[in-house]
Amino acid sequence: MDVAINIFVAPSQCWSCGAETSIVTNLMIDRAGERTEFCVGDLTDYRELAGEIAIRIPPELGVGAIKMRSSATMGRAYMSNGCAHCDAIFGMHYEIHARYDERHAFTISPSPAAGWADLVEALNASDDGHLI
Numbered sequence: 075m076d077v078a079i080n081i082f083v084a085p086s087q088c089w090s091c092g093a094e095t096s097i098v099t100n101l102m103i104d105r106a107g108e109r110t111e112f113c114v115g116d117l118t119d120y121r122e123l124a125g126e127i128a129i130r131i132p133p134e135l136g137v138g139a140i141k142m143r144s145s146a147t148m149g150r151a152y153m154s155n156g157c158a159h160c161d162a163i164f165g166m167h168y169e170i171h172a173r174y175d176e177r178h179a180f181t182i183s184p185s186p187a188a189g190w191a192d193l194v195e196a197l198n199a200s201d202d203g204h205l206i
């Protein structure tokens with residue numbers, strides 16, 4: 075089955091160093107016309123999928139690293155955006171507010187065996203459409 079992942083980004087000012095950076099605000103899986111939205115934090119238990127997205131982000135977008143970071147607010151580590159300059163965590167609170175300025179940045183066609191169907195099933199089975 076053909077799968078496309080649409081990635082949306084937004085500019086943000088780093089809470090830690092004050093620099094302008096960009097973060098991934100939203101992702102959308104499109105499988106045969108069925109669309110499922112999710113956020114970076116939803117990839118916490120799907121690190122290979124997060125890596126597949128992270129390595130395809132064009133450098134000119136100015137997006138910081140997507141990786142596991144410890145969050146004092148959440149009291150645990152989860153997959154998150156970071157500042158492109160100082161690598162400070164941009165948690166889910168920042169993602170939600172940045173969505174007002176988001177734009178579609180690019181689309182990828184991931185490897186078919188990567189586990190995207192498992193992610194969609196988990197998102198659809200969750201109470202609120204998110205895994206974190």
